[in-house]
Amino acid sequence: MGFIPKSSSSDDIASAINQILEGDTWLPKELKNKVAEIEGEDREIAAQVASLTPQQYRVLQYLHEGLLNKQIAYELHISEATVKAHITAIFRKLGVYNRTQAVLIAAKLQLEPIEQV
Known part of the structure; x- marks a missing residue:
């Protein structure tokens, strides 16, 4: 599974497809950072609830x-x-x-x- 923007370079698209075919996930670097931030916030909130x-x-x-x-x-x-x-x-x-x-x-x-x- 992945998200490949139309604006991605052909190298990024090829890399993404290969990675997805291997069973991994792929996101552009910009999105990976945002997802990591959100996951970090959720972990912090979960710790507060705990x-x-x-x-x-x-x-x-x-x-x-x-x-x-x-x-x-x-x-x-x-x-x-x-x-x-x-x-x-x-x-x-x-x-x-x-x-x-x-x-x-x-x-x-x-x-x-x-x-x-």
Whole structure:
């Protein structure tokens, strides 16, 4: 698999085809750098999410589902104040400032729900 722009030189096209036929992937150098940057950002975000406690992770999942603080508190059998504390910790760990940004991170990484204990 690969992406070969029409503007590529004939040498690049030949190299790309050979590499693809060998089962490798091929991208122009400019795109490789951008893909590497995006993958690096995703790894950093994934590491931030991994730093969440299981309860914070559950709260993030419920945020992603669109639940209100009161609903999250009911589902987790905790107080609304505790939910707010978890949300504040989530924001801090993810480096975000609001629910929307936190939900976008959860959506981007396609986080799997964890089972309730």
